[in-house]
Amino acid sequence: MNLSFQTPLWLVIIFTVISFAVSYFLYRHTVPQVSALRRALLLSLRGSALTLIVLALSEPVFRLNYAEERKPVIALLVDQSLSMSQTDGAGNKAEVLQTILQGNAMHRLADAADVRMFAFAHDVRPLVPESLQLNGGSTDISGALQTSLKTIEGLQGTVLISDGNYNTGANPLYAAEKSRTPIFTVGVGDSTDQKDISVAKLLTNSIGYVDAVLPVDGSVKVSGIMPQTVTVTLLEDGKKIDQQMISVSAPNGVAEFPVQFSYTPKEDGVKKVSLTVSGVEGEITVKNNSRSVLIKILKNKMNIAVVAGAVSADVSAVMQSLRSDKNIEAHLFYQLPNSEFRSPDGKTDLQSSIMKADAVILIGFPGVQTSSQTVDMVEEAVTSRSLPLLFIAGRTVDLRKVRLMESVFPFTVAAERIDEQMVLPSVALKVKGHQLLQGWNSSWDKLPPLFYSLQTYNAKPEAQNLLGITMQNVALTNPLFLIRNIGQIKSAAILGYGINRWKVLAGSAEETKAFFDSWFTALVRWLATREQENYLRIEPSKEFYSQGERVDLMGQVYNESYQPVDGAEVVISLRSLRTNERFETSLSSLGSGLYDGTVEGLPEGDFVYTAAALQEGDTIGTSSGRISVGEQSIEFTETKMNKPLMKQLAAASAGAYADASGWDALVDGILKREEMKSREQLRTSEFDLWNLPSYLVIVILLLAVEWLLRKLNGML
Numbered sequence: 001m002n003l004s005f006q007t008p009l010w011l012v013i014i015f016t017v018i019s020f021a022v023s024y025f026l027y028r029h030t031v032p033q034v035s036a037l038r039r040a041l042l043l044s045l046r047g048s049a050l051t052l053i054v055l056a057l058s059e060p061v062f063r064l065n066y067a068e069e070r071k072p073v074i075a076l077l078v079d080q081s082l083s084m085s086q087t088d089g090a091g092n093k094a095e096v097l098q099t100i101l102q103g104n105a106m107h108r109l110a111d112a113a114d115v116r117m118f119a120f121a122h123d124v125r126p127l128v129p130e131s132l133q134l135n136g137g138s139t140d141i142s143g144a145l146q147t148s149l150k151t152i153e154g155l156q157g158t159v160l161i162s163d164g165n166y167n168t169g170a171n172p173l174y175a176a177e178k179s180r181t182p183i184f185t186v187g188v189g190d191s192t193d194q195k196d197i198s199v200a201k202l203l204t205n206s207i208g209y210v211d212a213v214l215p216v217d218g219s220v221k222v223s224g225i226m227p228q229t230v231t232v233t234l235l236e237d238g239k240k241i242d243q244q245m246i247s248v249s250a251p252n253g254v255a256e257f258p259v260q261f262s263y264t265p266k267e268d269g270v271k272k273v274s275l276t277v278s279g280v281e282g283e284i285t286v287k288n289n290s291r292s293v294l295i296k297i298l299k300n301k302m303n304i305a306v307v308a309g310a311v312s313a314d315v316s317a318v319m320q321s322l323r324s325d326k327n328i329e330a331h332l333f334y335q336l337p338n339s340e341f342r343s344p345d346g347k348t349d350l351q352s353s354i355m356k357a358d359a360v361i362l363i364g365f366p367g368v369q370t371s372s373q374t375v376d377m378v379e380e381a382v383t384s385r386s387l388p389l390l391f392i393a394g395r396t397v398d399l400r401k402v403r404l405m406e407s408v409f410p411f412t413v414a415a416e417r418i419d420e421q422m423v424l425p426s427v428a429l430k431v432k433g434h435q436l437l438q439g440w441n442s443s444w445d446k447l448p449p450l451f452y453s454l455q456t457y458n459a460k461p462e463a464q465n466l467l468g469i470t471m472q473n474v475a476l477t478n479p480l481f482l483i484r485n486i487g488q489i490k491s492a493a494i495l496g497y498g499i500n501r502w503k504v505l506a507g508s509a510e511e512t513k514a515f516f517d518s519w520f521t522a523l524v525r526w527l528a529t530r531e532q533e534n535y536l537r538i539e540p541s542k543e544f545y546s547q548g549e550r551v552d553l554m555g556q557v558y559n560e561s562y563q564p565v566d567g568a569e570v571v572i573s574l575r576s577l578r579t580n581e582r583f584e585t586s587l588s589s590l591g592s593g594l595y596d597g598t599v600e601g602l603p604e605g606d607f608v609y610t611a612a613a614l615q616e617g618d619t620i621g622t623s624s625g626r627i628s629v630g631e632q633s634i635e636f637t638e639t640k641m642n643k644p645l646m647k648q649l650a651a652a653s654a655g656a657y658a659d660a661s662g663w664d665a666l667v668d669g670i671l672k673r674e675e676m677k678s679r680e681q682l683r684t685s686e687f688d689l690w691n692l693p694s695y696l697v698i699v700i701l702l703l704a705v706e707w708l709l710r711k712l713n714g715m716l
Helices: 009-027 036-057 093-102 104-112 141-151 172-178 313-323 350-356 372-385 399-404 500-504 515-528 643-652 660-672 693-712
Strands: 002-004 061-070 073-079 114-120 124-126 155-162 183-187 196-203 207-209 214-236 239-263 269-277 290-298 302-308 328-335 359-363 389-392 411-413 420-427 450-453 457-459 464-471 474-486 489-494 536-540 551-557 569-576 582-591 594-599 605-615 618-629 656-659 679-688
Touching: 009 036, 036 693, 073 141, 093 104, 093 660, 104 660, 114 141, 124 141, 141 155, 141 172, 155 643, 172 643, 183 643, 183 660, 196 269, 196 290, 207 515, 239 269, 269 618, 290 618, 302 313, 302 350, 302 515, 313 328, 313 359, 313 500, 313 515, 328 350, 328 515, 350 372, 359 372, 359 515, 372 399, 389 515, 399 411, 420 474, 450 474, 457 474, 489 515, 500 515, 536 605, 536 618, 551 569, 551 582, 551 605, 551 618, 569 594, 643 656, 656 660
Parallel strands: 073 114, 073 155, 155 183, 183 656, 207 290, 302 328, 302 359, 359 389, 389 489
Antiparallel strands: 002 061, 061 679, 114 124, 196 214, 214 239, 214 269, 269 290, 411 457, 420 450, 420 464, 464 474, 474 489, 536 551, 551 594, 569 582, 569 605, 582 594, 605 618
């Protein structure tokens, strides 16, 4: 330890001597006379006070050096998702967790290390073992690992306790490979296939029409089940529409059995369509025996005008998909070398067709040969009729002319050049549940690459980027698939080209065979669906939420001219269709007419929501919709422990893996590792004496005692 000053020591000593010399001069004679002992006491008090004042001006700093034993810091991440509440062949997972958290091995680990406990599901929270609740609606292992690495200072290891079944977030292997500290994984559950039957897939259009047949494709997944017959039922808002008996069998593994239904809605509105399969005796859970979708049923048939800058494979793919839907009437116009546009039948006029259309699709339009009159005509028709618009990029598109039409697109042109790259689509996590992505989540990673021009397009602030791009395994935020929905005006853009590859190449693979037609027609249906004239739009992040999952809501408020409105009060009320219980929340303004908010703690069931935007007591607009909570938790999709992943996480980070039964041995191994040993660390503490309140108190106390003694002795 040492004491230092901001001024030279010799100067401090001189002023200290002067302080006591002044005090001696003042107290060499006193009136009245007091004893020598009392004069010495008064001299000391005055001299000490003056010395402390002089030292304060020199800014003294006291440094204390000492050695401190520092324990290794370990993060303990405990999976609290719903899948951890199951009982399987390895026993009750909840009881296994409590045995681990309260056993002797945990006490040994806590004695030897600084253990920071966290529970995780869709987010990460501090954990008190006694209050652990297994109610998380999804599992984000990657997010938990990244949170511990970023927020815990001096982290030297991570213990992950989970069944390894992540269903949201990035692949946790990426986080493990980048981890600078070892990850020790503890697998909870049975790694063999459990006896179970579930609805693994339900795929249909998000928009349908009254009296028009909608195909409903699903699949039933079984594992560990002897040959038997089960019942698969199609429901509309809980009412049975159709039923099938199918034979299933998977005594020693896993098998999927496809089912197909036809659904013919009889009235318009938002309908909840469900597939359920009857349970089998002894299955691990019945919570995955049903799956649902929400379908918006409309009354009219759609009329689509397709304008192509040139004949291409993309044009062919689009037209084939549109013509496969009986509720879509598509008219194609392609550009000739003389800049004119004609239809295949040579009879239909472009301008009159656009004026009758419900939506317009531009493919590689405008091109180099496209006249300015045609560009102006299309833009004027789209603007004057508030026509929904889909833009599909192309190699020969004229970016200078595209820039002239920017007002109707959800993007801006950043550079007037084409720099062709091959890219893969990448789904942003926060929009994974959007209706234009939901149902095809498992397909995007399996699609072939598209052609794309980097740095050419930028998303407008009000646009929503549903697909980014991936190049060389690196996810980029460059927009690939954009949508914009302002008032009654909808627009979308696919900023890559070569989408025929998604139809032809992906169509040759069993997993993505029907992807393009169903996704593209769903996109066109979304575009062509006219919303009621409203100045308030509310969009949940998705339609189906897991139990315990936070409901995110996004709002848009506009005035009569469809200009964004800031500072409005947006209130949302949700009502349970089962119990009539109500929940309310307010959205916060983000600027540019955008608002967002969340609702937590919704019980399981279907909810309708109503929203109102108010400004200065007047109602600007209202909106309504429907969501579902907890009916089809993704936590019950996979019923066995993902042991290979847990082992890979440990191996990728130079850690170690153990089953729950090997927890004690794993702790012993952790404590024997060199990086887990306690270390002596030299620490230094500094105290700015002159800046401490106690320093001033001492000076005042010395002067006060001196004054009191003088007063008692009647000194002047």
